[in-house]
Structure formats: structure tokens, C-alpha cells
Amino acid sequence: MYADRIKNLPPYLFAGIDKAKQEARAKGVDVIDLSVGDPDLPTPDHIVQALKQAANDSSNHQYPSYEGKLAFRNAVADWYKKTFDIDLDPKNEVLTLIGSKEGIAHAPLAFINPGDVALVPDPAYPVYATATAFAGGEPAIMPLLRENGFLPDLDAIPADVARRAKIMFLNYPNNPIGATASEKFFGELVDYARDHNIIIMHDNPYSEIYYDGNRSLSILEIDGAKEVAVEFHSLSKTYNMTGWRIGSVVGNADVLAGIGKVKSNIDSGTFGAVQDAGIVALSSPKEVVDEIRKVYQQRIEILYKALKDIDLVLEKPRATLYLWAWVKGSSIDYAAKLLERTGIVATPGLGFGKYGEGYMRFSITRETKRVEEAARRLEKMKD
Numbered sequence: 001m002y003a004d005r006i007k008n009l010p011p012y013l014f015a016g017i018d019k020a021k022q023e024a025r026a027k028g029v030d031v032i033d034l035s036v037g038d039p040d041l042p043t044p045d046h047i048v049q050a051l052k053q054a055a056n057d058s059s060n061h062q063y064p065s066y067e068g069k070l071a072f073r074n075a076v077a078d079w080y081k082k083t084f085d086i087d088l089d090p091k092n093e094v095l096t097l098i099g100s101k102e103g104i105a106h107a108p109l110a111f112i113n114p115g116d117v118a119l120v121p122d123p124a125y126p127v128y129a130t131a132t133a134f135a136g137g138e139p140a141i142m143p144l145l146r147e148n149g150f151l152p153d154l155d156a157i158p159a160d161v162a163r164r165a166k167i168m169f170l171n172y173p174n175n176p177i178g179a180t181a182s183e184k185f186f187g188e189l190v191d192y193a194r195d196h197n198i199i200i201m202h203d204n205p206y207s208e209i210y211y212d213g214n215r216s217l218s219i220l221e222i223d224g225a226k227e228v229a230v231e232f233h234s235l236s237k238t239y240n241m242t243g244w245r246i247g248s249v250v251g252n253a254d255v256l257a258g259i260g261k262v263k264s265n266i267d268s269g270t271f272g273a274v275q276d277a278g279i280v281a282l283s284s285p286k287e288v289v290d291e292i293r294k295v296y297q298q299r300i301e302i303l304y305k306a307l308k309d310i311d312l313v314l315e316k317p318r319a320t321l322y323l324w325a326w327v328k329g330s331s332i333d334y335a336a337k338l339l340e341r342t343g344i345v346a347t348p349g350l351g352f353g354k355y356g357e358g359y360m361r362f363s364i365t366r367e368t369k370r371v372e373e374a375a376r377r378l379e380k381m382k383d
């Protein structure tokens with residue numbers, strides 16, 4: 001019945017954990033689920049109020065424009081200017097998305113012919129590889145290893161793979177690792193992409209969720225990046241808006257035109273009222289995100305200390321909602337043991353690719369008092 005493209009999807013590794021979680025809940029265990037990357041904090045009220053008002057505007061009840069309202073694209077351009085000091089032409093260097101996942105999933109359809117390669121990191125958000133495969137392409141893995149600062153080793157990409165590669169996906173600050181990329185690395189990357197005629201698709205939804213005052217970069221801050229790169233951005237994590245489905249892709253105008261062409265044949269844009277509220281979100285005073293960041297910073301400190309105390313190997317994340325801890329053995333077994341002993345659910349690293357094996361991802365998207373409770377329970381993982 002099913003097409004090969006879905007029959008060939010990798011097995012759902014979390015099925016066993018999901019089942020165990022349900023069984024534990026049925027037995028009355030007070031499960032603390034640290035496996036999801038979905039902010040528990042509500043969308044700030046001024047954004048919700050803006051949506052309510054915009055929903056009354058009947059011009060928003062008709063089909064939206066494919067590329068998004070110019071006013072929304074202007075707001076994205078202004079946000080990039082104030083956040084990263086990058087100039088974007090809202091007319092052709094900004095495209096509205098129905099969440100960044102939508103744009104990422106459709107992008108390979110614009111550039112990949114059957115047999116072409118997309119370079120994808122491992123471990124990684126799984127959409128890069130599946131979207132490449134859906135387009136008939138071959139994902140070629142770039143391992144992200146601790147000894148390389150969890151950055152891909154560009155020199156290790158075989159010459160024939162680089163020749164066949166049309167696009168490269170990357171994501172810093174990184175899910176699931178929490179690592180960030182330096183300006184130096186981004187510079188080398190832009191040179192590499194130019195030399196090998198590869199389009200960089202940089203996925204940057206966590207840019208504002210950073211810690212210890214170390215702001216994260218946009219790849220477009222690098223001179224010449226616009227010649228070779230686009231960057232996906234999202235309101236999901238910055239403003240606790242995962243349910244709203246709104247994001248953008250910015251940068252190289254020709255690349256955006258390709259993605260736009262695919263999208264205009266698949267979807268009909270983002271609800272106008274959500275775009276109006278998105279404008280209000282992007283224009284929020286800086287304090288709005290500062291407050292959100294403060295809550296996460298506190299949770300990161302609590303969980304980081306607890307994981308260190310049980311002798312897991314990890315670095316304090318520089319950004320994102322995740323702690324990435326080396327548990328030394330099978331991540332699937334560790335996840336099962338963790339649930340059994342503590343009632344905590346976390347994500348086995350293997351779910352993000354084979355180079356994620358041996359690691360667990362702990363998310364901080366639960367109320368601070370639940371994170372504190374999780375920290376207390378983690379003591380039971382001491383052997």
C-alpha cells in the first residue's frame with residue numbers, strides 16, 4: 001500500500017520508550033517527561049492579544065499571500081538587523097514559513113535531483129535526512145564528534161561526496177547537543193560552500209535561547225555568506241510559539257525563489273492573523289526574551305549540576321533547551337533504566353543518528369519545580 005519513501009523511513013526508535021512511559025503512568029508512576037523540545041511557558045500575553053485582534057480583521061480570512069505579508073517580512077528583516085546587524089531586503093531575501101520545519105522539509109525538493117547528495121550532520125534533527133530522501137536524494141552524514149567541538153570536519157568529507165553534494169544542512173546552536181559554532185568555523189564553512197558550489201541551509205531556531213550572556217551567531221554575519229547560504233528561523237522557541245506555526249527563511253534570493261516555487265505548489269501561506277501577531281512578537285521589547293532566557297538558565301544550572309553529580313560526562317550547554325550527556329553505554333538501555341529508577345523520561349541519543357549513540361538528551365521544558373524534582377530523583381542513578 002505504501003510508497004517506498006515512507007516504507008524506507010528509519011524505524012521509530014522511541015516506540016519502546018513511549019510504551020514504557022505509558023505503562024509507568026498506568027501503574028501510577030509520577031513521570032517527569034524531559035524528552036520534548038516544546039516550551040512549557042505560555043506565549044507572552046501581548047502576542048496572544050494581537051492575534052485576537054487580528055482574527056477580527058476580515059482581510060485575514062482569505063487566502064494569505066504565498067511569500068507572506070510584506071509587513072511580516074519587514075518585521076523579520078528589522079529583527080535580523082537589531083539582533084545580528086544583518087541587512088535583508090524584505091522583498092526577496094525573506095520568505096514566510098509555516099514553522100521552520102515546513103521550509104526545511106520542502107527545501108530539498110527545489111534543489112535535489114535523484115542521486116544528488118545532501119550533507120547532513122549526525123546526530124541531528126531528523127527532518128534534514130528524511131526530507132532529502134523524500135526528494136530522491138542521498139543524505140551523506142557528517143559526524144559531530146566531541147573531539148571536534150561537535151562541529152563537522154569539512155576536510156573529512158570525501159571529494160566525490162562533496163562533488164555530488166547540492167546542499168548542506170547545519171544547525172547551531174545545535175539540537176540535540178547544545179553546542180554553538182564560532183565565527184571562524186562559519187567563515188570556513190562559507191569558503192567551503194563557495195569552493196564546492198554547495199548551498200548551506202543553516203537551521204537557527206535556538207539563536208535566542210543562549211546562556212551566560214554569550215549571544216549566538218547567524219551565519220549571515222559572515223562576509224559573503226549570502227552568496228551561498230540561507231538561514232531558517234522560527235518564532236517557536238524565541239517566543240514560546242511552537243503551536244502557532246510561523247517562521248521564516250532568509251538569505252540568498254535565488255535559493256529563496258526555489259523554495260518559494262515549491263511552496264506555492266503545496267501550501268497557501270501562513271494565516272494572516274498569525275503573521276500580524278508574529279509582527280508584534282518580533283517587535284517585542286528585549287526584556288520579553290530576557291525573561292524567558294532567565295527561566296531556562298536557572299533550569300539548565302539545576303539539571304547540569306544533577307547530571308554532573310551522577311558522573312555523566314557533559315558540558316554546560318551554551319544555548320538551546322537541551323543537555324547532552326555521555327552515558328557511555330547503550331542510550332536505549334539507559335533510557336529504560338532511567339525511567340525504571342527515577343520516573344524520568346529523556347531521549348536516547350540514538351534517535352538522532354548513529355553518532356548520537358552513547359548519549360542522552362535531557363530537555364528543560366518543564367516547570368522549574370519539576371526540573372528540581374527530576375534533579376533530586378537523578379541521585380537514584382548513582383550505582
Ligand SMILES: Cc1ncc(COP(=O)(O)O)c(C=O)c1O
Nearest residue numbers: 037099100101125175234236247
Ligand atoms: C533543530 C530544529 N529545527 C527546526 C525545528 C522546527 O521548529 P518549528 O517548525 O517549530 O519552527 C526544531 C523543533 O524542535 C528543531 O529542534
